[in-house]
């Protein structure tokens with residue numbers, strides 16, 4: 001796939017003035033308000049913001065799962081709006097990986113069958129070496145014949161990560177990938193995601209509420225009320241938590257973030 005170049009960097013995904021309006025008339029909600037953002041190839045970005053700020057809508061628009069009301073989403077040089085449904089499905093299958101908070105594994109399929117499913121759906125013959133590399137990276141070599149129900153939450157999320165990486169997508173989107181995991185398991189999963197960027201050259205965009213999870217990223221972008229309101233490079237959990245507090249992110253719950261601020265990525 002062609003990519004856009006900015007100096008030495010190539011751009012994996014770009015949003016240009018993306019607007020998403022749900023509903024009509026009195027029920028109209030502007031979830032994204034002309035949001036523009038760029039994600040370079042090989043970068044790891046965390047997306048944060050208060051509840052209702054548009055994080056999930058952003059992720060779904062960027063991944064081609066939801067169509068923006070106006071504006072452009074480019075994956076490499078491809079404007080998603082130029083694709084018909086068949087081509088969009090193919091692009092999503094070939095170029096995009098998605099990791100959900102709830103894993104979304106198929107319960108009747110083994111670990112191996114879940115991992116190779118995207119290749120089969122794409123009509124590609126699984127390359128044994130490529131699969132073994134991904135399986136080893138996520139540490140699941142001795143679990144390949146198990147069913148998801150026989151695995152812990154952290155192991156299930158590692159299967160989901162392997163499934164998202166196996167097609168070597170240009171970009172992997174993760175929606176709260178550690179939201180259902182305990183602190184220690186979350187750290188292992190985040191380390192794995194970090195490594196997929198550092199060693200595997202993937203581009204990763206992750207929505208999270210957790211400043212510790214965000215500290216594994218190269219950059220955190222902050223949304224509020226459907227708009228970009230700031231970013232932070234080389235984030236620490238403490239600095240992210242302070243910024244989120246200033247955005248009023250935890251006013252409703254009157255709570256600090258769920259995980260402790262120790263033991264983060266940075």
Ligand SMILES: Nc1ncnc2c1ncn2[C@@H]1O[C@H](COP(=O)(O)OP(=O)(O)OP(=O)(O)O)[C@@H](O)[C@H]1O
Pocket residue numbers: 022023029030031049050051052053054055056057058
């Ligand atoms: N399908 C929908 N129909 C109508 N309104 C929606 C829909 N999805 C989201 N919204 C509204 O759009 C706004 C942004 O929602 P979104 O889920 O993107 O925010 P979020 O930052 O991911 O929130 P959270 O952190 O609570 O998951 C909210 O006001 C929400 O109520």
